[in-house]
Amino acid sequence: MELRHLRYFVAVAEESHITRAAERLGLQQPPLSQQMKALERELGVQLLRRRPRGVELTAAGRSFLADARAVLAQAEHAVAGARRTARGEQGQICIGFTSSAPFHPLVPRLIRTFRETFPGVAATLEEGGTLELVDGVQRETVDVAVVRTPVEADGLVVHPLLAEPMVVALPRAHGLAGGAAGASLSLKALAGETFILYRRRSGPGLYDAIIGACRAAGFSPAVGQEVPRIVSTLNLVAAGLGLSLVPQSLARMQMDGVVYRRLKGRPTPTAPLLLVARRGDPSATVRQFLSLARKAAKSFAP
Amino acid sequence: MELRHLRYFVAVAEESHITRAAERLGLQQPPLSQQMKALERELGVQLLRRRPRGVELTAAGRSFLADARAVLAQAEHAVAGARRTARGEQGQICIGFTSSAPFHPLVPRLIRTFRETFPGVAATLEEGGTLELVDGVQRETVDVAVVRTPVEADGLVVHPLLAEPMVVALPRAHGLAGGAAGASLSLKALAGETFILYRRRSGPGLYDAIIGACRAAGFSPAVGQEVPRIVSTLNLVAAGLGLSLVPQSLARMQMDGVVYRRLKGRPTPTAPLLLVARRGDPSATVRQFLSLARKAAKSFAP
DNA sequence: ATTTGCCATATCCAAAACATATGGATTTCG
DNA sequence: CGAAATCCATATGTTTTGGATATGGCAAAT
Incomplete structure (x- = not known):
């Protein structure tokens, strides 16, 4: 069984008419009739009762219709979710900061703005010492870290904010x-x-x-x-x-x-106030965060 | 996008290795590689990051994996539900009875036994006069009715219980x-x-x-x-x-x-105690009820 | 520097999906 | 009551797709 079968079946069920459903789906009536038969054969269940003037659903067909719609909706949801994640609108990020960083008003503002702008992203916060956070970014337990002192470590980049x-x-x-x-x-x-x-x-x-x-x-x-x-x-x-x-x-x-x-x-x-992240291709949520941080620092009125 | 794509993707994600996933799926590595590329092209999203030694999921890929599993589970659920309904193990039934019918202990026992045997079936009860119930069976608002007096109506059959x-x-x-x-x-x-x-x-x-x-x-x-x-x-x-x-x-x-x-x-x-149902092909839940009723009547000790 | 391991590309073929033509059964209409 | 209409099913042919096989390219391992 494929999603195509479910799409065809839902159309047939809603039209109660194979020829009309075929038109709606953009194909001819005989292949649709065959696809419905193939689906019933695979399930070993009769879903449709053929009548001289159209078809009607059996009880199993009615049950299957509800579930088929749910499967199709779920599939759409899966696609949409992947696309949102790819755009950085959904996912997760771990933001680290030293104990002194949040005293600068830019930092709490940045975190608040990010959460409001990307409600679909689960943002977690991690406080720690500079060395701890740098190590965490390297080991991928932290995604970005706001620190106070310049650091140099393999595989990391440092973005100065202000x-x-x-x-x-x-x-x-x-x-x-x-x-x-x-x-x-x-x-x-x-x-x-x-x-x-x-x-x-x-x-x-x-x-x-x-x-x-x-x-x-x-x-x-x-x-x-x-x-x-x-x-x-x-x-x-x-x-x-x-x-x-x-x-x-x-x-x-x-x-x-x-x-x-x-x-x-x-x-x-x-x-300085610095942002530490991994070098190379960051995830979309990290890219979004870095972009927002640069923007926030630029527009910050001292 | 078809369910096949989701099955292939889940296997690749779980193996982190296209060749091993192909073996698990029973096909060769090149077609699987092509199917993954076709899926990514259709979604417009990169789900996999190819490495010299296998593949890893992108953030979008991880999001999609969870949803893909849910879609596949939902599809299985749809098939299982249709099959249960076809077997009469799931669905609904409206059981009618006259005000005097439940005085005979067979009737409450039958209803209780049916509900216990088929918990997946939503059974509703409808009390009414004989003529009301017979009319309801004809108009399909009632599925079966237990009545006290023989009736004759078009399209109905009467099963004597005792x-x-x-x-x-x-x-x-x-x-x-x-x-x-x-x-x-x-x-x-x-x-x-x-x-x-x-x-x-x-x-x-x-x-x-x-x-x-x-x-x-x-x-x-x-x-x-x-x-x-x-x-x-x-x-x-x-x-x-x-x-x-x-x-x-x-x-x-x-x-x-x-x-x-x-x-x-x-x-x-x-x-007499009689069961009235529609003539012709009843739904599986009605067939199950009729069968249980005949069995209950046979084994009833006066 | 060579080998290994992995995924990607190229080409071919069988299976599947779909189009077209037509048949069968039931209902509708004159 | 017979012809026409309406619908789905079957038969046959064509096109598209999925998968097999052969081979290439690249990065890591030795």
Whole structure:
């Protein structure tokens, strides 16, 4: 039995007339009569009762008609689903991000926009460290990851979304913490201070950017502590163990004992927002996500 | 797209290998490769990614695989359903019966047995007068009907199930109502009494059987009232308007003011239990019901 | 560099689907 | 009541399709 048989049978059943059904199907009456007989022979069931003026359905034919329609509808659904998936309108995606990434408003907006635009795609979220996420993208447990520091790994590409300025996070009791909230500090003013930095081996890009900027300002920063997560630097700053440079968006996280100051003068280190994906031909849902991310970053008003 | 394409695709997807899938399907690798390409061309979607060592599914292919399996399962279900219906194991049947028929224990037992034996058949019940039911069978709103009196109508056949003796229903205060409950009366003893009968035009068979039995006993009964339902005769007997002859099974219905007495001697009129169906080729469910009814009647222990 | 393993292409043939011509049975109509 | 009409089934021929066989191309394995 083929779908052709079901299509022919449904037409015959609906017309109660083989000749009219043949016309509707675009073929002649004798082949349709033969196809109906072949179907009945294969099933071993009489589906039609032939009359001098057309045909009528047997009870088995009536039962079969309902199911035949369901099969044809299901087949259409299968085709439509494959096409939607091919267009990226349906499927699944795993989106990873570091603990600090969502502090930038672009990230939650991107995820929300993607879910609204592609309700047929099942999007799952995965928070983790940069190295964890990069590893996950490589092992295909994560599809894309939003990270803060440039990484290099085999088989991956990094798409920069934007770069935001970094700001100084100071213990509230620190001498430099005085003055209005809008005050700025020069990088040189931080010479001699103890720095708490996001550790180099977790993401060398950010670390090196900070070191480079300090050197350009004429000093080598004294690094007191290295932490595995950017967010963790704030805990130590609050504890009075030193100061840190963090992405400006983290200033949204008000913490007891921490004040933020902009940096003035040049060069001001920046913290990028990056999208990591596998190199090569991504699935349609990943392509859609990357496209949406680029669009969102472009239209983001700082 | 045909079911063949789906069967081929599912095999290829499960084997991840066109040559092995071809072996499993009983054909050669080149035609299978061509069929897969034809399917992808028709859908306008790439379902398979060809590799030097086998194939893998695209995201659209994975989506399509799930749906393809569902279509094939649904097609199997359609075939199985048509076959069950053809065997009478699935479908529907409308069973009619007069208000007096279920008093005989065969009738509820038959209905219960049928429902238990064919749970896949939706059985509906329809109570009505004999003429109503006969009309319903003719107009195909009822499939079979259990009635009490022989009928003749175009296009119908009557299958007798059994015949049970009739008994005398007397008002409790009647002179003949004395004596032990097990006492019998001769039909001749009822000469001169007022009879309440189930009206002739509702079912002439029972009426004529009673008249014939009385004549054979040497008298013509005085008919006081004629009623449209056998059950209604008991109401009038209870009211003291006369006596009636009713099927023995109605004695199960204890009514205030009515006592029942067996008849002794010959001939004793009997009340048949009859099954009415359409002449010609009935549906499989009706055939199953008729067969079960005949079997139930045969094995019924009086 | 060669071999292996896999899928794709080319060509041919048998089977299946469909077209055309015609037959048979029942109903409708004059 | 006989002829015509209407419908589905059968017979025969043609076209299309599915599958077999032979072979090619490409990437990975050895």
